[in-house]
Amino acid sequence: MRISRKMEHVHYALELGQSRQQGLSDIKLVHNCLPETSTDHIALTTTIGDLIMSSPILINAMTGGAQETESINRELAIMAREKGMAMAVGSQMSAIKNSEVASSYQVVRRENPNGIVFANLGSEASVEQALRAVDMIEANALQIHLNVMQELIMPEGDRSFVGMLSRIEAIVRHVPVPVIVKEVGFGILRDNAAQLQNIGVRVLDVGGSGGTNFAAIENARRPAAMEWLNDWGTPTSIALLEALSVYDRGSVIASGGITNALEAAKALALGASAVGMAGAFLKVLRSEGVDALHHFADELHQGLILIMTALGKNTIQALGHNPLVIMGETAEWCRARGID
Numbered sequence: 001m002r003i004s005r006k007m008e009h010v011h012y013a014l015e016l017g018q019s020r021q022q023g024l025s026d027i028k029l030v031h032n033c034l035p036e037t038s039t040d041h042i043a044l045t046t047t048i049g050d051l052i053m054s055s056p057i058l059i060n061a062m063t064g065g066a067q068e069t070e071s072i073n074r075e076l077a078i079m080a081r082e083k084g085m086a087m088a089v090g091s092q093m094s095a096i097k098n099s100e101v102a103s104s105y106q107v108v109r110r111e112n113p114n115g116i117v118f119a120n121l122g123s124e125a126s127v128e129q130a131l132r133a134v135d136m137i138e139a140n141a142l143q144i145h146l147n148v149m150q151e152l153i154m155p156e157g158d159r160s161f162v163g164m165l166s167r168i169e170a171i172v173r174h175v176p177v178p179v180i181v182k183e184v185g186f187g188i189l190r191d192n193a194a195q196l197q198n199i200g201v202r203v204l205d206v207g208g209s210g211g212t213n214f215a216a217i218e219n220a221r222r223p224a225a226m227e228w229l230n231d232w233g234t235p236t237s238i239a240l241l242e243a244l245s246v247y248d249r250g251s252v253i254a255s256g257g258i259t260n261a262l263e264a265a266k267a268l269a270l271g272a273s274a275v276g277m278a279g280a281f282l283k284v285l286r287s288e289g290v291d292a293l294h295h296f297a298d299e300l301h302q303g304l305i306l307i308m309t310a311l312g313k314n315t316i317q318a319l320g321h322n323p324l325v326i327m328g329e330t331a332e333w334c335r336a337r338g339i340d
């Protein structure tokens with residue numbers, strides 16, 4: 001049951017695609033016609049919490065738990081190793097409940113022994129399960145995903161969300177690696193960011209809407225669907241600015257609907273320290289194959305180097321201070337909420 005659900009998620013994520021209404025078209029980077037730099041001077045290194053990453057792009061959590069998902073994880077892990085990207089595995093709860101499927105997650109560490117790898121569980125996890133997930137893949141950090149709306153739309157999903165915050169707090173206290181709390185495409189906003197900061201969560205991945213849409217995916221999986229919920233959630237541009245009104249730069253990952261170097265650069269210019277991409281990597285891998293996946297990763301890095309050169313910003317940190325103008329719905333939202 002659980003295993004076929006994972007392949008259904010892959011199937012529908014690809015079939016439905018990404019709307020790219022992640023709000024980043026509201027962000028205008030201010031062009032610099034005298035940049036005083038060269039492509040040779042650009043460094044893509046960044047830090048998230050205490051983690052030093054050689055690329056600001058990370059392969060966000062997707063899968064594991066079945067044979068077919070093992071081959072997806074293997075190809076993504078090889079690409080992560082070759083291109084120096086951090087990578088998260090999909091939720092490991094299935095392997096915690098059935099150790100026979102652990103190999104479909106462990107392949108990520110086997111293929112990339114020295115890389116940065118993130119474990120992943122939902123907020124229903126206990127401290128003991130969190131420790132096992134980290135141990136299973138010798139993870140450098142643990143992602144805890146929040147996906148309340150997805151669970152509610154799934155007929156077989158969770159119905160009670162009592163105690164999420166206190167379970168996350170216990171995990172933060174007892175797990176020996178940094179904990180990253182992430183949404184799966186509905187966004188983390190200011191008040192929740194403050195709650196998470198209060199319990200000691202050091203890093204947020206805002207996981208806004210405009211990319212892979214888990215309301216639409218769950219609705220596509222069943223006949224009597226609640227399609228009227230398909231627009232639920234807050235676009236990534238807005239979630240990012242909300243999170244950054246609480247969290248310091250250096251602690252926020254942007255994700256949700258990011259598909260190319262320009263969208264990544266805009267998120268980094270807004271103040272994210274790294275950018276998570278899931279659906280875009282999956283699409284290239286499944287529809288065009290492994291060579292295209294490696295080419296896509298090169299294009300992302302070369303595209304970022306090109307944009308940073310054009311702007312005269314040699315580091316990701318400097319890119320975060322590039323002048324920009326916020327327009328449209330993102331600007332209106334920020335005005336209404338008093339976020340500058």
Ligand code: FNR
Nearest residue numbers: 010013061062090091145184211212256257278279
């Ligand atoms: C996901 N995502 C996800 N997230 C998570 O924390 N645990 C998980 O197990 C999964 N599973 C999963 C399966 C598939 C097939 C996809 C495409 C995605 C969510 C993912 O990490 C990310 O938050 C969202 O997909 C939004 O980013 P993109 O896809 O718009 O870049």
